[in-house]
Amino acid sequence: MAARMTRQRTAVVEALDELADFRSAQQLHETLRARGESVGLATVYRALQALADASEVDVLRAEDGESLYRRCARREHHHHLVCRHCGSTVEIDGPTVEAWASKVAAAQGFDDIEHTIELWGTCADCRAASVS
Amino acid sequence: MAARMTRQRTAVVEALDELADFRSAQQLHETLRARGESVGLATVYRALQALADASEVDVLRAEDGESLYRRCARREHHHHLVCRHCGSTVEIDGPTVEAWASKVAAAQGFDDIEHTIELWGTCADCRAASVS
DNA sequence: ACGCTTGTTGAGAACGGTTGTCAAAGATCG
DNA sequence: CGATCTTTGACAACCGTTCTCAACAAGCGT
Ligand SMILES: [Zn+2]
Ligand SMILES: [Zn+2]
Ligand SMILES: [Zn+2]
Ligand SMILES: [Zn+2]
Numbered sequence: 001m002a003a004r005m006t007r008q009r010t011a012v013v014e015a016l017d018e019l020a021d022f023r024s025a026q027q028l029h030e031t032l033r034a035r036g037e038s039v040g041l042a043t044v045y046r047a048l049q050a051l052a053d054a055s056e057v058d059v060l061r062a063e064d065g066e067s068l069y070r071r072c073a074r075r076e077h078h079h080h081l082v083c084r085h086c087g088s089t090v091e092i093d094g095p096t097v098e099a100w101a102s103k104v105a106a107a108q109g110f111d112d113i114e115h116t117i118e119l120w121g122t123c124a125d126c127r128a129a130s131v132s
Numbered sequence: 133m134a135a136r137m138t139r140q141r142t143a144v145v146e147a148l149d150e151l152a153d154f155r156s157a158q159q160l161h162e163t164l165r166a167r168g169e170s171v172g173l174a175t176v177y178r179a180l181q182a183l184a185d186a187s188e189v190d191v192l193r194a195e196d197g198e199s200l201y202r203r204c205a206r207r208e209h210h211h212h213l214v215c216r217h218c219g220s221t222v223e224i225d226g227p228t229v230e231a232w233a234s235k236v237a238a239a240q241g242f243d244d245i246e247h248t249i250e251l252w253g254t255c256a257d258c259r260a261a262s263v264s
Numbered sequence: 265a266c267g268c269t270t271g272t273t274g275a276g277a278a279c280g281g282t283t284g285t286c287a288a289a290g291a292t293c294g
Numbered sequence: 295c296g297a298t299c300t301t302t303g304a305c306a307a308c309c310g311t312t313c314t315c316a317a318c319a320a321g322c323g324t
Contacts, residue, residue, distance in 0.1 A: 002271080002320095004320050005320075025310085039274090040273060040274040041274085041275095046272085065193065065281090065282095081242060094232065101251055104213065105213055108255075110222075110255055110256070113252070113253040114252045115250070115251050115252070117248070118248045119245060120247070120248070121237050121243055121244055122242060122244045123241070135300090136299095136300060136301070137291080157282085158281080171303090172304075173303085177282065178283095178301085197281075266324085267322105268324105269322085271319090272318075272319075273316105273318070274315105274318100276313105281308100283307080286302105286303105286305105287302105287304105288302085289302070293298085
């Protein structure tokens with residue numbers, strides 16, 4: 001039952017800490033492999049899953065359905081503005097949106113309400129790169 | 133180049149019109165098969181894809197990643213409150229949210245902004261059913 | 265330091281939704 | 295009706311993710 005500290009687990013956490021952006025499991029796997037700190041793909045998935053369960057990482061789905069992971073600065077509920085090209089991310093607070101979402105849902109007689117609110121765009125860097 | 137009107141295409145559209153809720157491609161395929169109006173699964177996917185491209189149906193992703201389709205009453209931009217058990221749906225307007233989303237993204241220097249705003253819950257019917 | 269126990273790893277198979285393949289079927293038009 | 299050219303559908307391929315299970319190693323008691 002006790003979670004053991006393994007080389008692989010720490011490697012995944014470290015990689016996430018160094019990367020400020022949302023990354024897919026496969027990207028992380030490749031990053032680790034590239035720096036010699038090789039970890040099995042299944043293990044990367046398991047580590048990310050465990051971190052997500054512990055609310056240590058945020059997960060969101062790219063437009064193509066792939067899951068993206070990120071170790072956010074704040075642990076409290078928040079949303080993201082994400083560059084769809086490079087994964088660059090800004091954390092977003094939306095107090096008014098939070099209130100709006102729960103009010104609307106309750107007014108329709110719905111329970112166990114959750115909301116998905118994510119903003120996608122092209123960051124300044126990627127725009128500059130694509131212009132050249 | 134001209135889109136031809138085929139039995140399969142009309143069958144998919146009719147099934148969508150009769151169903152008020154978000155449904156997966158496989159659910160629709162099964163529904164059609166059950167009523168004798170048999171259509172190949174690949175064809176169901178292609179028809180839904182074409183309808184989505186023409187903005188005739190809305191598409192959203194369930195929490196498990198499956199795509200769900202619905203022919204909404206209004207063609208204009210809107211969002212949804214969806215029962216995660218039965219797909220029952222309420223269309224939602226959020227003028228304040230729209231303004232909030234574009235303002236926040238622009239303030240961070242992002243371009244080509246899109247937003248994903250969906251509300252998930254348990255509808256009154258499903259709650260009543262689960263209590264019994 | 266040394267086993268023991270038990271959680272963890274990793275290569276590959278399996279899975280599930282979705283898309284591609286391509287010969288046969290059929291919608292449209294002259 | 296016949297020619298044309300899109301559409302269909304059974305099936306394979308794809309791709310991200312999860313499962314399997316024997317080998318491995320963390321933590322612990324000695
Ligand atoms: Zn970018
Ligand atoms: Zn929120
Ligand atoms: Zn329901
Ligand atoms: Zn909107």
